[in-house]
Amino acid sequence: MKRLTTLLIGAALALGAQLSYAFPDKPIRLIVPYPPGTGTDTLARYTARQLEAKLGQPVIAENRPGASGIIATQAVVSAAPDGYTLLLAANAPVATNVAAFAKLPYDPLVDLAPVAVLAQAxxxxxxxxxxxxxxxxxxxxxxxxxxxxxxxxxxxxxxxxxxxxxxxxxxxxxxxxxxxxxxxxxxxxxxxxxxxxxxxxxxxxxxxxxxxxxxxxxTTDKRLASAPDVPTLQELGYKDFFKVAWWAMFAPAKTPAPVVKALQDALLEIYADPKTQAFLAQSNFISFIGDAAALAKFQKKEIELEIATAQRANIPKQ
Known part of the structure; x- marks a missing residue:
């Protein structure tokens, strides 16, 4: 299935200068752009629990819905770049919004630091x-x-x-x-x-x-195993239509590289664990794991694709 495959985990980020303090040594806020009951919220709360167990500090999921994820993303962009405020985002705030809004108050490629890509659906x-x-x-x-x-x-x-x-x-x-x-x-x-x-x-x-x-x-190019009788839009004649949701973790830009790496490594371990793989399958997500470098490349391509789609469909910016 197009893009519904595990991203290859690239070479680990260079550790660079060693931290002069332990990370984390206090609670982490995980900002969620959508309300409870959404797929993003489900994934965020599972991730928060697993990160808390892995890192030994509380990880608190905080819902900040509204404005296609802009409110939540701004909260992270404006936070201290220390790794204690993170964004678990779906496509919109970190990719689609570039194509949808004429005056986006942040640049997702400049104002956010990719940490890891986690899942698709x-x-x-x-x-x-x-x-x-x-x-x-x-x-x-x-x-x-x-x-x-x-x-x-x-x-x-x-x-x-x-x-x-x-x-x-x-x-x-x-x-x-x-x-x-x-x-x-x-x-x-x-x-x-x-x-x-x-x-x-x-x-x-x-x-x-x-x-x-x-x-x-x-919206995929093949029928789903869990819904084998439901056709794809491509089967119905919309041959170019292909769309998936994806989720990834971001930190504020300028977060120290060792902090990003610590978070990245913890997330990659969590999402490679059979327990998480089972959770994803049971919750109708698809494993789609990639490190910070892979996420940066993927995000850029997704932005380009969203812009091209909006232009092809003559969708005006808000």
Missing amino acids: PMGFYVYQDSPYKTVADLVAAARKDPKKLNYGAGSATYQIASEWFLSLAQASANGISYKGAGPALNDLAGKQVDFVIAEYSGAQALVQAGKLRLLAV
């Missing part, structure tokens, strides 16, 4: 359980017949660009409604406040299993 195309749209084709036909009648929910810029990209390929229109994360968007979909949502597969499964949402398609 496919996205799904969802409607509420008793929606009149039984297939993607049904929904597209309705959107073409009455442009701007339908509403979609977007939990971040990542999902907004994914939705608008799909609509451009379908030659259809719908009204986008922004939410503070995929969780609130999916909850409103279950409540019939919007007509469809493209969101991470892992975060939507509870509502699907509760009989509140239906999965019409997935």
Whole structure:
């Protein structure tokens, strides 16, 4: 599956100057850009528990939702570069926002220090359980017949660009409604406040299993083993459509290299552990491990891809 493979862990960062103090010697704040109940929050709280056990200091997950992850990212960018304030981010605040916002208050390639890339997950195309749209084709036909009648929910810029990209390929229109994360968007979909949502597969499964949402398609290039009867959007004729969510850890820029390396090494050990691999599989995540150097290269490529996608779909910046 494209990009749904483990990143090769590059050469370890040079240790450089030795720290003159023990790290960590006090609690670490792990800033989460989305509210509880999201895939990002699930991953962050698991990571916080494992880091706490590994490093011997409390690691406190702190939710700072809003503005497509900008609020949380600014909190980390403006924090002291000492390794005690970290960002566990999905695509939007560290990649997609560059393509989505005309005046982003930070540069994710300059103001953040990559630590490690951790996981990926496919996205799904969802409607509420008793929606009149039984297939993607049904929904597209309705959107073409009455442009701007339908509403979609977007939990971040990542999902907004994914939705608008799909609509451009379908030659259809719908009204986008922004939410503070995929969780609130999916909850409103279950409540019939919007007509469809493209969101991470892992975060939507509870509502699907509760009989509140239906999965019409997935955004990867192959069907999922956990949903073998659900087609890909590529199968349905949207041949270029491929989109996944991914998660990574960042620190403020100028965090000392030995601190970044200590955090990187701890995370790589945690995510290579069979216990974590089992957690990822059970939670519908996919292992996608890479060190700081691999993350830096991957992030840059993702930004370039998001910009190209937005331009190809004629999506204006906010």
